[in-house]
Amino acid sequence: MVETAQEAERHKAKMANRKAAQDAEVAGKTIEKGLLIVHTGKGKGKSTAAFGLLLRALGRGFKVGVVQFGKGAWDTGERHAIDRFPDQVVWYALGEGFTWETQDRTRDVAAAERAWTKAEELMADPAIRLLILDELNISLRYDHLDVARVVAALQARRPDLHIVVTGRNAKPELVEAADLVTDMTPVKHHFDAGVKAQEGIEY
């Protein structure tokens, strides 16, 4: 691509302005705190992005806790990878599968309570710097756990603890309490074209 000297200058001036604006914006952010992060929406990537955060935190030397409220698809690929960090990860898979798997509401409620008790324990452990509550939104959506109680506990987190909550249909009370909320919105999905779940991608 050939450009004239004048074009190059104009481009340079424009980009210099943009950089100045960006630098000023970054300089304006001064508060440090443990974040409450929510990944919701019908698209892919909610739990996957949480595990990306886990990878980053591990690289930083953080100790990380994971509590799975759903059965999840996370037993295999991620767990093998996580085995390389035995002293840094505490992982509890306490969901019994989604409610359409168990077909027993009383059991679902008991499983959610067990998982929540474990989450509270990890929140109280000062060594843990990142806590992933995978599919907690599902337990809240079906009222297996009381949303007011859960949100109050999340808001009372230590200032040096980041928490990530995943799952569709995040409750408005949780969104209100969160620092960062992203909706993973499906644009296109290969399942619609008859393509099956792929090893190493979906599980």
Add this chain to the structure above:
Amino acid sequence: MVETAQEAERHKAKMANRKAAQDAEVAGKTIEKGLLIVHTGKGKGKSTAAFGLLLRALGRGFKVGVVQFGKGAWDTGERHAIDRFPDQVVWYALGEGFTWETQDRTRDVAAAERAWTKAEELMADPAIRLLILDELNISLRYDHLDVARVVAALQARRPDLHIVVTGRNAKPELVEAADLVTDMTPVKHHFDAGVKAQEGIEY
């Protein structure tokens, strides 16, 4: 939560129906292929979800390639974690930073070309099963690379290679060619409340 036997039965029947529908849907997906996945949108989680996929693929024993078209924020946390898998990851950071950092379009184009050449090499390496082209969408958006050429090469990928492309403003031609496209839509961001980027979360 107390429920009557009748309520429990009704719940059970409803969930059994849902499970049957779900199982039938899964059984209908039979095609295996390497997926072209796009993470776009203005929200967080595009690259992070790609690195979550990387973690899963590593756990499955796959060899993975990463080419960074932008400078990215990925040098630190993730790279330290990746060091635990020295034989499984090939990583090239070939971006020179975004165009508002370099302020030099000719240099941006040259950097994008170098990164794309490396991407083509990795696509041709039969050992690589997952290839992450981080921030490629930015290079396409600013026409540092020709979209028709890039999309044609991505479509000609091996059937056992999954490719993930990240970055805002995915071009329509790429969305059209992709199997799975997710838009990470920001709902709420702590930067808006003056909170700064946090170690182990944003970098």
